[in-house]
Ligand SMILES: CC(=O)N[C@H]1[C@@H](OP(=O)(O)OP(=O)(O)OC[C@H]2O[C@@H](n3ccc(=O)[nH]c3=O)[C@H](O)[C@@H]2O)O[C@H](CO)[C@H](O)[C@@H]1O
């Protein structure tokens with residue numbers, strides 16, 4: 335090859351390499367820039383919220399403007415995109431005394447499948463038999479603390495005694511530990527997502543038996559001698575004591591008040607018809623929950639059905655009360 339042609343060839347090869355280098359660097363810079371944009375403004379695709387269409391078979395808001403959470407009223411992906419970056423922590427309490435330890439395996443395993451996946455969760459489990467707590471594999475960021483409590487002879491005392499234990503737990507340990515708290519029954523199982531859509535300042539769950547009843551059929555305490563008394567003609571919803579929650583300060587106020595009312599009733603030799611559940615209903619009547627969870631969040635039995643319940647997220651399990659309770 336003549337020298338001139340050879341030199342021209344070398345120059346062309348060099349220019350080619352230079353050009354591809356420039357293209358490589360600039361495309362790399364572009365993708366870095368894109369990564370930064372993606373991080374600041376993540377592209378989240380979700381259906382446009384509508385002011386005109388949505389569920390019409392249930393009411394998604396209370397008359398004091400607290401949302402009532404039903405399937406189809408929220409977008410789970412959108413909810414998570416809002417809450418997950420805040421790195422919140424949810425304390426969850428559960429009690430298993432006497433024969434109720436048999437419910438723990440299903441409760442914990444199903445919770446690890448469906449309850450606040452991707453969030454920080456700290457379970458506090460109160461039991462009279464720490465050795466009977468099954469070992470269940472926890473998700474990352476989920477932890478379990480077992481606390482021993484004395485056995486009691488009456489199931490009603492176990493159920494009511496939860497208010498005092500929770501009040502003390504919050505006051506002594508939790509105020510600076512977590513953001514939110516839920517207090518749950520153990521004779522239950524999760525079947526579907528229970529996530530950040532349930533979070534609120536003060537959260538009540540509508541009882542699965544009474545959601546379609548008129549208020550005068552609710553099983554409120556009707557004797558004026560009890561601190562849980564609610565007169566006829568009053569009441570909003572009938573709430574379950576098997577699940578309630580909120581921010582720590584609110585759950586503290588709730589448990590402290592119910593504990594105090596239970597104490598006064600005991601001094602007056604009266605026990606409300608549905609124990610702490612009656613007191614909880616009184617509390618929620620005069621301290622309105624800021625968010626209400628539909629009976630999807632505590633259904634009566636996975637095999638029972640109702641047209642309005644599109645998803646069962648959490649449900650009581652069938653149990654033989656006479657066999658599992660220490661007394662009748
Ligand atoms: C659906 C619903 O609203 N459930 C409530 C209802 O009946 P339940 O029949 O659901 O009450 P229950 O027998 O589940 O007792 C409540 C909870 O106390 C604990 N426990 C009870 C007995 C025992 O021997 N060991 C033990 O650990 C356990 O965490 C249990 O989940 O009424 C109770 C009080 O009247 C509570 O208010 C429950 O939350």
Ligand SMILES: [Mn+2]
Pocket residue numbers: 519520521576650
């Ligand atoms: Mn129960």
